[in-house]
Amino acid sequence: MTQPRIRVPSQARKGEVIEIKTLISHPMETGHRRDTQGQLIPRHIIHTFTCTYNGAEVFRADWHPAVAANPYLAFYTVATESGRLNFQWIDDDGTVYTAEAEITVV
């Protein structure tokens, strides 16, 4: 159900700044809402997102309940070398959602 979507250029020049777009379906339940019985709906969010480039962390985000459902994030990184970008979303319940992309740097 939680299928991340990422957009990374497949090719870039060395030293080029590339834009990365990510989207993951997730309710990001705030923990502040109540159901029709008046019971608080427990918090359930993705609290951390990280992007690593050939194993080195290049970007990280800490999320709180104010991040909208189905979190979208666009950010940048420098295309340093050919290889693999790994994306990781960490859920409150411990689940880790992952995605990856290959990039060729010329």
Added chain:
Amino acid sequence: MNGIPSPTTPSALISRRTMLRQLGAGLLLALWPADRWATPEAVQQAIHQRIGEREPQPGGMTLTLPKIAETGNSVPLTVAVDSLMTPGDHVLRIHVFVPGNPEPVASTYHLGIRAGRAQISTQIRLARTQTVLALAEMSDGSVRSDAASIVVTLGACVDELWSD
């Protein structure tokens, strides 16, 4: 607040629209318990936890938000910091604060020279009309700030008020 003012009283100068708006605001406040949003102290504490005693300087960055949002459920937000992102001068972290929400911090982004460009775009929830604040921690220890006000017609989290 009750009834239409008599045309002879000065309050008749208040337009019907203003009257309705105030009624609406009053109704929302009455329905919405005070703990629905962060206290000014909680906001200050959240900022202090992240930047300590440092004094943010306005400018050198841009926080972009729409001026008005129909609902607060998903509001596009972009933060861009003017920085060449060199080893000697770059952005370490960007923080987004939403003082009008129950929790004053929305997100923190950890950058560094490998980010290449100090810019992020995302979508946030807003519980009500407010002024969103973004802070950027620079590698030289300075802190920059920018703020943007937004009118939220129907806040996120209000849906449960109408659900029953």
